[in-house]
Amino acid sequence: MTNKIEVRDFNFYYGEFHALKGLNLAIREHAITALIGPSGCGKSTFLRCLNRMNDTIRGTRAQGEVLLDGANIYAPAVDVVELRQQVGMVFQRPNPFPQSIYDNVAFGPRVVGMAARGAELDRIVQESLEGAALWDEVKHRLRDHALDLNPGQQQRLCIARTIAVKPQVILMDEPCSALDPVATLRVEDLMRRLAAEYTIVIVTHNMQQAARASDYTGFFWLGELVEFNATETLFSTPSKPLTEAYITGRRG
Amino acid sequence: MAAANQPLDASIPPDEIAERRWGELIIEGVIRVAGISSIVIIALIFLFLLREGLPAFLDIPLRQLFGTRWYPIEEMFGLLPLLVGSLIVTVGAVAISLPLGLTTAIYLGEIAPPWLREILKPIIEVLAGIPSIVLGFLGWIALAPLIQNLGAPTGLTAFTGSLILAYMSLPTIISIAEDALYAVPKEYRDGALAIGATQWQAIWRVVLPAARPGLMIAVMLGIGRAIGETMAVMMVTGNAANIPSLGSGIFFQPVRTMTATIAAEMGEVAQGSLHYSTLFAIGIVLFLISFAINALAGRLVGVEGLRRSRGGML
Numbered sequence: 041m042t043n044k045i046e047v048r049d050f051n052f053y054y055g056e057f058h059a060l061k062g063l064n065l066a067i068r069e070h071a072i073t074a075l076i077g078p079s080g081c082g083k084s085t086f087l088r089c090l091n092r093m094n095d096t097i098r099g100t101r102a103q104g105e106v107l108l109d110g111a112n113i114y115a116p117a118v119d120v121v122e123l124r125q126q127v128g129m130v131f132q133r134p135n136p137f138p139q140s141i142y143d144n145v146a147f148g149p150r151v152v153g154m155a156a157r158g159a160e161l162d163r164i165v166q167e168s169l170e171g172a173a174l175w176d177e178v179k180h181r182l183r184d185h186a187l188d189l190n191p192g193q194q195q196r197l198c199i200a201r202t203i204a205v206k207p208q209v210i211l212m213d214e215p216c217s218a219l220d221p222v223a224t225l226r227v228e229d230l231m232r233r234l235a236a237e238y239t240i241v242i243v244t245h246n247m248q249q250a251a252r253a254s255d256y257t258g259f260f261w262l263g264e265l266v267e268f269n270a271t272e273t274l275f276s277t278p279s280k281p282l283t284e285a286y287i288t289g290r291r292g
Numbered sequence: 293m294a295a296a297n298q299p300l301d302a303s304i305p306p307d308e309i310a311e312r313r314w315g316e317l318i319i320e321g322v323i324r325v326a327g328i329s330s331i332v333i334i335a336l337i338f339l340f341l342l343r344e345g346l347p348a349f350l351d352i353p354l355r356q357l358f359g360t361r362w363y364p365i366e367e368m369f370g371l372l373p374l375l376v377g378s379l380i381v382t383v384g385a386v387a388i389s390l391p392l393g394l395t396t397a398i399y400l401g402e403i404a405p406p407w408l409r410e411i412l413k414p415i416i417e418v419l420a421g422i423p424s425i426v427l428g429f430l431g432w433i434a435l436a437p438l439i440q441n442l443g444a445p446t447g448l449t450a451f452t453g454s455l456i457l458a459y460m461s462l463p464t465i466i467s468i469a470e471d472a473l474y475a476v477p478k479e480y481r482d483g484a485l486a487i488g489a490t491q492w493q494a495i496w497r498v499v500l501p502a503a504r505p506g507l508m509i510a511v512m513l514g515i516g517r518a519i520g521e522t523m524a525v526m527m528v529t530g531n532a533a534n535i536p537s538l539g540s541g542i543f544f545q546p547v548r549t550m551t552a553t554i555a556a557e558m559g560e561v562a563q564g565s566l567h568y569s570t571l572f573a574i575g576i577v578l579f580l581i582s583f584a585i586n587a588l589a590g591r592l593v594g595v596e597g598l599r600r601s602r603g604g605m606l
Contacts, residue, residue, distance in 0.1 A: 093486060098406070125488030135479035138502050147497065148487040198483070205487055 044069040044209060044239040045090065050104035052082075052089055054097070059085050061263045063104070067256070072231055072240045074250035074271065077260030077286070083243045086260070087211050090241065091127035092120050108209070125152055128207035132214040134194035136186035136201070141178050144186045144197055145169060148205035164204055172200035173230050192223025199230065203238070210234065212242040216249065228253045247287055251275050259283045341579060345572030352570070362533040362548075364557065369570045371577065373533045377450065377547035380536065381525055384454025384543055385461060385518040390511060392458070393465030397510075400466070401473035402495050413470070420463035428527035431456040436528060444544040448530035451543040456524045461514040468513060472506020473499060505593040512589035516582055519551075526552035550574045 045067040052060035060082045067073050075083040088094045089102060092113060105112045113123050125148075136144050145165045148154075154164065165182070169175040174196040178189070186197055195215055202210055212231070216224040231240055231253055244250050250257050251271060258268040259282075267274060267283045278284040348357065352369055359370030396416075400409050435455060436447030444451075476499050484494035500507070530546025533553070537545070554571050561568040 091486065093482065096482070096485065121488050121490050123488075124486055128488075129482075129486035131479060131482060131486075133479060135477070135483040137480055137483065137498050147484070147489070151484075151487070151489040151493045151497065201483070202487060 042069050043067065044109065045241075046105075046107040046110075048105040048107070050089070050102070050106060052085060052094070052103070053101045054085075055099045059263050060089070063265050065258060065265055065268050067239065067241060069239050070235055070237075071255040072235050072242060072253060073256040073258065074254035075241065075243045075258045075260060076245075076247060076250050079245075081260040082263040083258075083260045084213055087213055087241060087243045088129075090209070090211055091124045091129055093124075093129060095120060125205050126207050127209040127211060128202035128205065129211040129213065130195070130198050130202055130215050133218050134191055134198050136189070136194050136197050138185070138187055140183050141186050141189070141197060142182040145200050145204050148201060152205050154205065168200040168204040169197075171203050171234070172196045173226065173233075174200055190223075192219050192226060195219060195223070195227060196230065199227075199234075203234070207238065209239045209241065212240065214243055214245060217245060224249070247275075259286060261286070338579060341572055341575050345569055345574075345576045347569040348566065348573035351566060357570075357573070360535055362553075364561075364567045364570070367566065369566070371550075371570075371574065373535045374548060374550045374553050374574065375577070376535050377529070377533070378519060378549040378551070380450045380543065380547055381453040381457060381529060381549055382515065382519045384451060385457035386511075386515055388454060388458035389461045389465055389514055389518070393462050393510070393514065394469055394507065396462070396466045397469035397473060398495060398500075401470045402491075402499065413467075416463050416466050419459075420467070422460075424460060424521055424524040425527075427456050427460060428524035431524060431528035439544070444541075446530060446546060448528055448546055449544045450529055450536065450547040453525040453529035453547070453549070454543065456528055457518040457521055460521060460524065461517040464517055465510045465514040468510035469503075469507050472503040472510060475506065476502045508589060508592050512585055516585055519581060519585070520578070522549075522551040522555050525549050526555055531556065550578055 043066040047063050047065050047067075050060060050063040051058065063086065075087065077083045085094065090106060090113075092102075094100045094102070102114055104114075106114060108123075108127065112118075113127075137147065139147075142165055145168050146161055149161055149164050166175060166179075169178060174193060177193060178184070178197075186194065189197060195218070199210075199215075216227050219227065228249065231242065234240060235255075242250075242254065254271045256269070257271045257274045259266045259274065259278075259280075261282060267278060267280050269279070274283065275287060278287060348369065357369060358372055359368070360372045361368045361370040362373050400412060400416075404412065431452055432448075435452055438447070439449060439452055440447035480498050480502055481494050484498045485491070489497070526549075529549065529552065531548045531552060532546040533548045534546070536542050536547055554574055557567070558571055561571065
């Protein structure tokens with residue numbers, strides 16, 4: 041498998057605070073990579089560096105390289121808007137727009153100019169909802185308000201909204217933390233199926249989730265990447281004592 | 293907990309329990325009286341207006357009352373010129389203040405860096421506190437000559453009034469609209485940006501629709517402010533109770549608004565005369581208009597709209 045994203049000597053600062061320290065790692069294409077670690081360890085910050093969402097926070101600064109298919113996304117000539125069309129993001133709390141289900145999914149195709157209206161847009165909306173395993177539940181109520189869906193459906197709607205613009209990478213920031221166990225499992229199943237087409241990076245608090253749903257796992261501690269390995273290896277035979285202490289619940 | 297298994301103490305006599313709750317009852321009573329009294333006051337105002345103004349509706353034939361001539365000395369009480377005057381001035385004011393106010397609010401809420409917003413917002417709110425008479429004075433000595441120089445027959449025109457009114461309603465519109473934008477959760481913006489929307493697309497397609505109920509309220513309060521204002525318009529609109537001739541110059545002729553008419557003539561009428569009750573009749577019309585605007589705002593916004601735009605997220 042090839043590397044979709046390569047991170048080289050990457051540092052990130054909130055003002056004076058050195059949040060990410062000298063990160064080096066590679067994220068494989070069509071795999072699910074989980075990032076674990078205690079609160080405040082920088083895993084979410086790192087995730088948001090991969091599509092430059094941190095640009096929206098004032099006083100932040102990035103240093104080093106993040107290569108997407110070999111091209112540095114922090115190069116001056118990069119258009120962040122275009123970057124985010126390729127690297128989409130699903131957030132911790134489901135955040136569908138206060139509009140209809142249809143309009144939520146159609147938002148991306150409309151703004152990036154894929155399709156403005158008509159049968160082509162209908163097709164994209166249907167495909168995206170099918171891709172997010174939501175179509176059967178909402179196909180008769182596409183004009184209903186998105187906030188009338190339950191939280192699990194809302195999160196899958198957000199996934200549908202993200203894949204509607206055909207990104208290559210999907211970043212998920214604790215996508216299940218606001219969901220009940222059944223809804224969580226549905227999202228995990230969905231991730232597994234999406235991995236055939238997309239590269240997925242997921243931040244999670246939940247180590248069982250990382251263990252059962254990911255192919256690779258990175259363990260963050262105080263802004264550093266302590267260990268990065270195939271999930272099975274990392275959870276069965278961690279090479280660092282700190283990793284072992286964390287995954288067995290002795291530190292965290 | 294030690295007391296977990298103890299049954300509720302049934303030995304306390306009921307009136308002692310009631311006594312304990314006295315504080316609650318008093319506070320509840322005060323709040324209830326305050327709430328009801330505002331309704332009662334509004335009802336009283338309307339009844340009073342009705343009592344003084346009703347004779348005008350009864351004694352003057354409707355055709356004349358909504359006729360085109362307002363010559364009280366000749367017993368001609370046609371309200372149409374005044375209605376039209378108010379309408380023109382208000383429409384002009386809204387046409388100016390609405391785009392300006394909303395774009396300023398968008399700039400403050402979405403685009404301006406925080407330090408600039410911290411400076412601008414208090415300044416804008418101070419503008420709301422300038423007495424209208426001061427603005428009227430400014431309009432009279434500064435704005436009117438300017439407009440006359442531009443080629444209008446006189447500087448005291450409907451447009452002059454619109455400008456002053458627009459300036460007066462701007463702080464209200466900006467402040468409330470900015471609050472409405474601020475109340476839109478950041479997650480909506482992030483969600484839009486993370487798909488690859490530009491900042492403007494996120495504002496236009498997600499933030500503004502989500503803030504729509506609040507923006508409507510801002511607009512309605514701005515209109516309310518404009519239509520009810522008296523002193524400033526009285527000073528700068530020329531006070532001619534004519535229906536301006538249609539055409540491109542419609543905004544550049546003197547008009548007289550309903551409010552200005554009441555203020556200007558109330559001091560000179562004999563109490564109980566037909567003229568007197570006609571002025572109150574104008575008050576009734578004004579009251580009904582502002583009532584209609586509020587009702588319209590309520591319809592446009594709706595409870596559902598508020599729920600979805602504010603507390604809608606999870």
